[in-house]
Amino acid sequence: MTDLLFFSSDLRRPWGARFERMFPAEAQAAIEEANRLCVSDFNGFHMGQPINWLYNPTGDKEFTWGINRFKHLRQLGIAYAVTGHEKYASAALEHIEGWIQTQPCPRHLPAEELLYFQQPGPWRLLETGLRLRQWVYAYHFFQSSARWTPSFEQCFFHSIKEHADFLYDFKASIEINHSIMHMIGLLSAALTFETWEDSEKWRQDACARLEQCMRAQVLDDGAHSELTPHYHMVSLELFVDCAVMLKKRGYRFSGFFDDRIYRMVSFSRCMTRIDGKMAPFADSNAKDAPDLNAAALYFERPEWMLREALHEQFWTVGPDRIQSFLTSDQANLKESHPPVPFAFPSAGYYGMGNERQKLIFDAAALGGPHGHADALSFEYGAFGKTLFVDPGVYTYMETPWRRYFKSTSAHNTVLVDGQDQTPYLRTQSWGTPEARVKVIAWNPESQMICAEHDGYRIRGVTHRRTVWFPDTGEWIIYDWLTGTGTHTYQHRLHSPLLEWEVSKLSGQAGRFLAQGSGLRDDAEEIGCDLLLFGPASMKLDIEDGWESHRTKSKLPLKVVQGLVRADTPVWFITVIRPSGAKEKLTPEAWTLQAGDPDGPPVLRHSTGDAHQEYRMITNS
Template sequence: MPSPAETAVTPGRIWRTLRHYRLRQLAYYLYRRRIQPLMTSRIRSPSLSGRRPGVAMRPRPYAGQPADGDEAVTFLNVTRPFGRGGVVEWHPADASRLWRYNLHYFDYLGDDTRSVAARDRLIDTWITANPPGTADAWEPYTASLRIINWIDYILRTEPTRPAPEPWLASLGQQAAWLAANLEHHIGANHLLKNAVAMTAAGAFFAGEDAERWLDVGLRLVTAQAAQQFLADGGHYERSPMYHAIAVQDLIDILNLLQSSGLCSGRRELAALTAVARDGLGFLAAIRHPDGEIPLFNDAAFKIAPSPAALIDYGQGVLGPDACPARPDGGVRLIDKPATGYFGHSGDGDFLLMDCGAVGPDDQPGHGHCDTLSFELSVDGRRLIVDSGVSGYEADPLRRYVRSTAAHNTVAVDGHEQSEIWSTFRIGRRARPLTASIAREPDGTVRIEGAHDGYRHLPGRVVHRRTIRCEPEARRWIIEDRLEGRGLVTAESFLHVHPDLTVTRRRPILVAEAAGRTVLTITPSGGDEVRLDDGHFYCPEFGRVLANPVVVQRVRASLPCRFGWTLEAPVTSA
């Protein structure tokens, strides 16, 4: 886990962080934080002339936990009542800030196990309890999700009763607030969400401001999609969870505009459709055999819709050919060079290695020290796992999940690959040097990557990793090479799924499930191998599971080599 010295705020660390930001981004940050304090910005009354006729939307997938009645809600694996005595508590002081944000997102309007009357009451009480500028409730990202969710809910439930006028007035006011408070200083998925919400509000309403929101919002969505989605279809923050969220954002706005017959002649729709299709294809390619996402960087299950739900939604909006089915049988290469994801998949076995950048230079906040880390599934079961993420509080667990030791990669002399600090900050970043995948004539898949995250150390250390995947033999050979000069101490980590037990049977280690061997682990080149405790697997927000971690320690003069051989039982035909 990073030490206090490694996470302290110093002038050098601030410089190494800010030097990557765009001048325009820094100017917006100064404006938003100093010149236009968020909670005191005024909102003018928008120039609207009611609802736009003919607005419609296909049903959207709901990713939240279905309610057990109308009086409570679950976010981040924490269930709380909405309030007491019929009064909704919109700002519970004992809840985390992220939990409170979720309360104000209103995603739960998509949960049709709740009664319409109960959901209507939540909107009514929110309007009364949260005047413009209220903390948490009126953050631009929070408002963006709420705008989309309210529009979706109004369109889905209008057959039961017309939308009350106070709802429409509040929705217009929220859109006007958002249009004046776009998160250019944060950018990335926040700005994309802002743009989608502004476009949706412009499509929903009629009037002078609505036309401006629709035009400016659609152009901003298109520009951000072009910037944020890479040539291989991956999202540039390199978090599979935020990739799925961003893909849904694009499908949502295409859904609304196409269903409403709006903007059909604009080139932006064709551009967004192409990006959304590529994004769906990327998501389909990188999912594990269990159907879920890898947990690289800030990623967890049950925040975005599952890949299957999102692909089904995308095919409904974009057409049945929006995401071609994966071919049956055989070993498929996963070759995503722009994102830096390489691996193979087939017959229930899956390996994916992260050889990419930690994130975009101007917004790496969701990045972890996971360069050259990998995940492995065998027979549809996750065996070697990424630590995931449990929350965004500034606590030791947040520091841990971002650290090098929380990933299946190598730490040198106790240093982090990238200079993580604060909750979302990174100073010095590990840069990919090489990344490639190839299938050899004998069917072996060879993945290679390297990074310079330790080049600032006295020995100018470079970490190179090669994974030789032998699918027929169900064998994966990991070779790590440290180049540079001098004497170093390195540690290589293997995080095993918490459902498995690991025992030592020298010279190997055996991972078992219910007494059955599922993986053997053979270290090579190291001085010491140990089973570590104090590590955690966080597959969902608010869910923290202790898991076994195998650590190989190497004390050697550079250059040096060490590694692992992982083998799964070969099933008879």
């Protein structure tokens, strides 16, 4: 048995050469980043020489946490493996040694302070676990380099043990994904340094707690309990990485654990936009497709492969495994999008549509600190383009932008009296009462869902929304707001279509046709026709909005807003059709009929002698 889990020093250069041949762009990018790191340049900020690990030029504590996770060692390791230049090993080991000398373990602090999940500084349990994981990889990359002296090794091994003991002794709640990050570090050390005296107890403890995390955090349908696609993916990747490492040493998690991983993969594959990128509900972004490569390798499912990210698995499984994966018969099959409709009822996410159109409906609970006030919102796309979007996350810092991106106003739902569905307190804290969501009806055969939330109960208002996707290819979204009192209602839809023409149509009710075009950053002639019905006093306007695909970066949107101040109950009916379809939306085919006494109206669609009616479900 050897204290090496991934690769030995004699494989470093041969693997580096194969990495450069297989992934030349990624190899070059790693070398360029490593050159910056050699002069203490972290993301454009000079961190001093030696590095000051507590210096924060941004004011955002995420920056300090980030650099103290030592993820940057991977770039230095790749550059060293590819080129053989000792300067990269020297820089990496100087970073590690300098950190050890200046950041003593704070065991003298009270346990409640050490366990606080927002604790500032480099020894927060999350950073401790993720740093230990990266140091284990650094051991594989730099062991036997010129800078790896006996005295450094002694210092390094002492700190590895100190990190592992710290994670073993101080155990945070298993209810949040941080605990997975704590345990992946402990498991990495236990499995790599398997001959050490304490490694077996570290392994047993990490495995037991990871099993507990899986049971506590992952819902029966496979969604992570935080109900945030991004953090679902983070948790999935960590769980799979732990399973992969364990398998390398001849161990396995329980069958339950593997089954939950598989269900998590299913959720990840469904929760994608029509263009394949991740749907950015709650604190998520839509910049990339979900990277399921680790799970694809673990379960032998090459059709799940995301080729542009496969290099990330190279140093874990090795070049032969990557090459065989790339050349397998299934690898060249184009994986179709998971079928719609789909339902994840434990999570509260539902999908509708066909191969050309897709809508993901949010009937989820708030989900905790990373949630947004977005009950009954949705994302919709057609012909490979997203036409109505969730805003994503712009920043975690407590700024007006943080509040905006989490607000009801920034989502595709109805805003009442300008207030959030759940009161916002600060960046990762919500007030009470929290909006509660209830699914009234779900019919996958006819592609219909109806749900309601009571987030405005202190204002005397309940919001119910029904969505249909009939065979005719339109989408019907029916909003019914019941209760008491006079309120201001804003029916808001956020679109990257930046040019809108609005026409008020005749009729007793408010009736508008809005035609969107000018898809942002896209020359394709695709647009959307939108027919909006509402009370006679309803106005329709277009205003500016924003979405974010990456931190501190905003992209412009247009918000199509139906606005009315009226006595409750109030209703809105929206008919949507992408204008890239062969048939355009025909406004005259859609009319309103009287409903039940004191009930909402009925929408009728007529084609020749055929009629189809859409009624709001009014019972509970």
